[in-house]
Amino acid sequence: MSTDRSDLAAKFKPEIPHAARIWNYWMGGKDNFAADRAAGDAVAKVYPEIVQMAVQSRRFLTRAVRHLTAEAGISQFLDIGTGLPTMQNTHEVAQSIDPSARIVYVDNDPLVLVHARALLKNTSPEGTTAYVDGDYHDPERIVSEARKVLDFTKPIAVMFMGVLGYVEELRVMRSIIDRVVRTVPSGSYLVLWDGTATGEAVAEGSDKLAETGAVPYYLRSLEELTSCFEGLSLVGPGLAPISRWGLAGDEEAPFIDAYGGVARKP
Template sequence: MTEHQDVSLDWMSSDQDELRPPTDLRPEIPHPARMYDYYLGGKDNFPADREAAEKIISLSPLVRISALANRSFLQRAVRHLAAEHGIRQFLDIGTGIPTAGNTHEIAQQVHPDARVAYLDNDPIVLVHSRALLAGAGVGNATVVQADLRDPAAILDNPEVRKVIDFGQPVALLLFAVLHFIDESDDPKAIVRRLLDALPSGSFLALSHATADFTDPDQAAKGPAVYKAATAQLTFRSKAQVTGFFDGLELLEPGVVTAPHWHPDQEPQSSDSEVAIWAAVGRKA
């Protein structure tokens, strides 16, 4: 299957009822997770997703660089939290469609007993993630369909609680998802509600799209494309992103563009090319 073919889920066998997709994947409406999959060169997207993604690419040809930089930051942050801080539990919300170097793969390279709960509100993410986790050698990981805008439902979900022990430190991962939460939904309150449920020694790791490096007129065009999608796009400034870490101890180097957070090598992209703020903070 190439990235220009429609998504097909017919590979599932009849005895895998638990892996069957929900009946309504809404393929005619662009979804950020499937658009992100397209930016990464994936194949799990529909024509409507590709059309919307191409509009974004036409406005910002560097969006694929941003997507790859965000993915690399996720992997470095997870590895750092596992190796340097001993974190063995990861609550990954807005995980997106699985691709190489998933959270559980990185964490379990450091701690084979690491536990991961993936959550996303897109049915197709649920399907593909469950198929991925059905393989041998995955370890202790689960995937749950849930919406970040309902943190209480996430925290009370029995499947999440089978994997995550909220009495022990947890890494809350919010990579490239908060910019799909509108101000009217009070994203800071959502993050605070989740953090309040985590014990001392837990961490928040997030990345967030920004228009800090973009001409205002040009910056307004990206959110306009997402108005036809299942979630709207809201750029936030460095100060606003820093606000999500209120009350936390920011790890060095603080809030920086994604390639500059503990890079494996000298970053090749400028801040304006990536335009994604990234940071990790610790709860005292």
């Protein structure tokens, strides 16, 4: 679960916009470079709601993890494509409810790795927080590494939080999900959200992102996103805008062109 520092240095490419760092910029973070900020500004110019999407995505994560830990009794999380650490990370939410919770983060960005080592620390002596330097295009390696920390005979929450939009083909996206979910036992959960093709402005924002030289982000239709939960049982409101999933009946939130869901494996 470690990577040589010289390898990390070789992977740093500050002149090329990178997804994790652009997202960090939208969230108001400081772990980004000029190229990332330029790409982020280009998208925000045509789709200002992208900044709100970044904020709402973290709130969705918090509500989903809290629900799974407090209501569903899940104490193990495999967070794939975690991105740069920020407020209310998965382990902080889960371990605040269940101090013994185990979390494995997965990403392949060298900047994320450096920060993960420094910031993704247990918040309780009973818990476990680990990091896998891995690419979600290789689910088998991720699972192999995660087995060193998580007990795959007990339920696990598998999380893909806004990261699979970088996969162009839906069949490949579904294959990645299926190859991880099939390894976890009955009673496990899939937590997934992605940007959706639910408006002209968000589509223009996606086009602008590609024009900057960043990795393109492919928006999904609601039908395509729903298909990723095939064979699983969606809980709560089902597939819903991430800004509204899990809110109390009297709470209000803006509509965001991003949908997510939490589903149980039978």
